[in-house]
Amino acid sequence: MPPKKAVEDTSKNVVAFGRVKNTLKMGCVGLPNVGKSSLFNLLTEQSASAENYPFCTIEPNEARCPVPDEQYDFLCDIWKPPSQYPAYLHVTDIAGLIKGASEGQGLGNAFLSHIQAVDGMFHVVRAFDNDEVLHVDDSVDPIRDLNTIQSELCKKDLDILQKTKIAEEATVRKAGGKFKMLPLFDETTAKIKTMLEADKPVRDGSWTTAEIELINEKIRLITTKPVLYLVNLSMKDYLRQKNKYLPSIAKWVTEHGGQPADVIPFSVEYEQKVWNLREDPEALAAFHAENKVKSRISKIVTQGFTRLGLQYYFTAGEKEVRCWVIQKGTLAPQAAGVIHGDFERGFIKAEVVAYQDFHDLCEGGKSMGPIKAAGKFRQEGKTYVVQGGDIIHFQFNVAPPKKK
Structure with missing residues (x-):
C-alpha cells in the first residue's frame, strides 16, 4: 500500500499571492465621497480633483510618495551626498464603486479593472456625519459600505473566474487531446467559487503552495490583494480618539479575515489642517502642542509599503545615499x-x-x-x-x- 501523501501545513505558507516585482502599487478604493481623492492628494502632495460629487475621479490618478524612514534620514545626515533617493510607495487613486458596479452600474466595470491593475488596496471607509458631504446611499453606515465593496469585488472575481475557466477549457480542446485539464485546476477553481459565492475574499482562504502558484499564473483575482482599512473620521473624533463607528468596523474586519492592525483611523480634515500649516512652523508647532495627536500619513505609507511585501536596502557613500526596493x-x-x-x-x-x-x-x-x-x-x-x-x-x- 503506497504511503499517504503528506498534507502541507498551509498555516505556515510563505508563498504570497500577486506579482513578484519591486514597483508594486497600492490603490485607494471605496464608495464615492469617502475621502479617497483627498487622501491621495495628501499622500502625494498633488492636486487631483476632489470635488464633492460622485465620479469626480474618472481616470485613475497615479503618483508616488516617499516612504518616511529615520534610518534613511540618518544616513543622509552622515554622508550629506549631492544625490539622495528614498524609497517610494506607488499609489493609484481609483474612482468610487457603488452597488452593482460588478454588473456595470455607475462606471463600475472600468473602476474594477483599475483595481485589478494594482497590487494592494487602501480601503477608505467613511465614519463621519456631515450633511454637506453627499453619501451615495444617502446615509452614513460603514458596515453597509464595507459589505457593498467586498460583495462587488467578490462578484467581479466570480466573473473573472468564469472567463478563465472558459479560456482554459478552450485551450484544452484546441490541443486536440494532447493534454488534459489538471485536477488541481478544477479543485482550486471550485474552492474559489465556493468562497466568492459566500462573499469571502480569496486571500482569507487556506491555500497550499501549489494552489497559490496556480492562481498567480492562471487567474488574476482582485480579492487576493492585501487590504488596509483606512477609517476617515471627523477632526473632532480624531482629536478625542473616539468614534461611535470604530468598534463595529474593527469587529467587521476581524470577522472577515483581517487583523486589528489592518484598521488605521485617520482624518482627512485633520491632515488637511496640518498640510495647510506646513509653511508656518510656529503655527504648526502650536497646533501640535494644543492637540497632542500625530498625523497618520506616515503610518499609512509605511504600512502600505510593508503590506505589499516590499523592503529596501541601502547603498551609501559620498556621492549618493539610496534605497533600493526589493521583495522580502x-x-x-x-x-x-x-x-x-x-x-x-x-x-x-x-x-x-x-x-x-x-x-x-x-x-x-x-x-x-x-x-x-x-x-x-x-x-x-x-x-x-x-x-x-x-x-x-x-x-x-x-x-x-x-x-x-
Missing part, C-alpha cells in the same frame, strides 16, 4: 540586479552591515573601521537573503563585450 526574501544576486542587470550576472559577493550596527558603532562618522573592529562587517555570498535596512556594497565581475 530576495537573495543577494537578485538584490544587486535591481541596481543593474550586470551586477546580478557578475555577482561575486556582498559586503554587508546591518543598519542598526552601523548606527550604534559608527561614532557619527562615515568610516567602516569601528564596525569592522566590532566584527559586524560581513561578507555574504549568493545564498544570502537580504534584510531590510542592510547597507551593502556589491563586488561583481562583468565580462568585457565579445569582439565582433
Whole structure:
C-alpha cells in the first residue's frame, strides 16, 4: 500500500499571492465621497480633483510618495551626498464603486479593472456625519459600505473566474487531446467559487503552495490583494480618539479575515489642517502642542509599503545615499540586479552591515573601521537573503563585450 501523501501545513505558507516585482502599487478604493481623492492628494502632495460629487475621479490618478524612514534620514545626515533617493510607495487613486458596479452600474466595470491593475488596496471607509458631504446611499453606515465593496469585488472575481475557466477549457480542446485539464485546476477553481459565492475574499482562504502558484499564473483575482482599512473620521473624533463607528468596523474586519492592525483611523480634515500649516512652523508647532495627536500619513505609507511585501536596502557613500526596493526574501544576486542587470550576472559577493550596527558603532562618522573592529562587517555570498535596512556594497565581475 503506497504511503499517504503528506498534507502541507498551509498555516505556515510563505508563498504570497500577486506579482513578484519591486514597483508594486497600492490603490485607494471605496464608495464615492469617502475621502479617497483627498487622501491621495495628501499622500502625494498633488492636486487631483476632489470635488464633492460622485465620479469626480474618472481616470485613475497615479503618483508616488516617499516612504518616511529615520534610518534613511540618518544616513543622509552622515554622508550629506549631492544625490539622495528614498524609497517610494506607488499609489493609484481609483474612482468610487457603488452597488452593482460588478454588473456595470455607475462606471463600475472600468473602476474594477483599475483595481485589478494594482497590487494592494487602501480601503477608505467613511465614519463621519456631515450633511454637506453627499453619501451615495444617502446615509452614513460603514458596515453597509464595507459589505457593498467586498460583495462587488467578490462578484467581479466570480466573473473573472468564469472567463478563465472558459479560456482554459478552450485551450484544452484546441490541443486536440494532447493534454488534459489538471485536477488541481478544477479543485482550486471550485474552492474559489465556493468562497466568492459566500462573499469571502480569496486571500482569507487556506491555500497550499501549489494552489497559490496556480492562481498567480492562471487567474488574476482582485480579492487576493492585501487590504488596509483606512477609517476617515471627523477632526473632532480624531482629536478625542473616539468614534461611535470604530468598534463595529474593527469587529467587521476581524470577522472577515483581517487583523486589528489592518484598521488605521485617520482624518482627512485633520491632515488637511496640518498640510495647510506646513509653511508656518510656529503655527504648526502650536497646533501640535494644543492637540497632542500625530498625523497618520506616515503610518499609512509605511504600512502600505510593508503590506505589499516590499523592503529596501541601502547603498551609501559620498556621492549618493539610496534605497533600493526589493521583495522580502530576495537573495543577494537578485538584490544587486535591481541596481543593474550586470551586477546580478557578475555577482561575486556582498559586503554587508546591518543598519542598526552601523548606527550604534559608527561614532557619527562615515568610516567602516569601528564596525569592522566590532566584527559586524560581513561578507555574504549568493545564498544570502537580504534584510531590510542592510547597507551593502556589491563586488561583481562583468565580462568585457565579445569582439565582433
